[in-house]
Amino acid sequence: MGCVNAPTQQPRGREARRLETRERVFEAAVAEFRRTGTAGADVGAIIEAAGVARGTFYFHFPSKEHVLLELERREEARVAKEFARFVARPHDLPAALQKAVRLVLSVERRVGAILFKDVLGLHFAPTRPPDDEWTDHPLIVLVVEEIGRARAAGEAADEVDPFHSAVFFLLGLYALLTTTSDSKSVRASMLDNYVTVALRGMEPR
Secondary structure, three states: OOOOOOOOOOOOHHHHHHHHHHHHHHHHHHHHHHHHOOOOOOHHHHHHHHOOOHHHHHHHOOOHHHHHHHHHHHHHHHHHHHHHHHHOOOOOHHHHHHHHHHHHHHHHHHHOHHHHHHHHHHHHOOOOOOOOOHHHOHHHHHHHHHHHHHHHOOOOOOOOOHHHHHHHHHHHHHHHHHHOOOOHHHHHHHHHHHHHHHHHHHOOO
16 A cells, blocks of 8 residues: 655744745845846845845845846746656657757746846856756756767767766857847747757767
């Protein structure tokens, strides 16, 4: 007989209030970041919108970059969940990489163009936490697994390293999206070409 999982205990009392306040501060900060960009964001405007003291903001988020890191974590979890659903169905490597690109672009639609570039820029920030590991990023983990699957299936060359190929692909994509502001049609063509070049570098000889 299988064991019955105990229901997840919901936070109560002081902890529930703490989490509610943190979420309110986070949402107010994201709204301000969307309006002005992270660098230009006014902490005063954030705490006024959230209805908290300045010290409360810094208690939950020691810096504005910590808000960005939290947003990145949430968005990457959302994207990874969608990507995992996609690769669970029959597909090939080109379709998987194209899906990854579309999912990353979906973040831009949710958070806005200004904040999107700020979030992507985190990947190249010298102040990023030193203990940040690639395994902390579920999308990277899934793309590594997908390239490994493609190599085992003969879609990618035997000498392809799944980890390095996935990291190069995603970081190259983030850098491309961070540094370009062309029209949608130009960017779409550029991204199609980027995926084509990435695939060419992995295809069996």
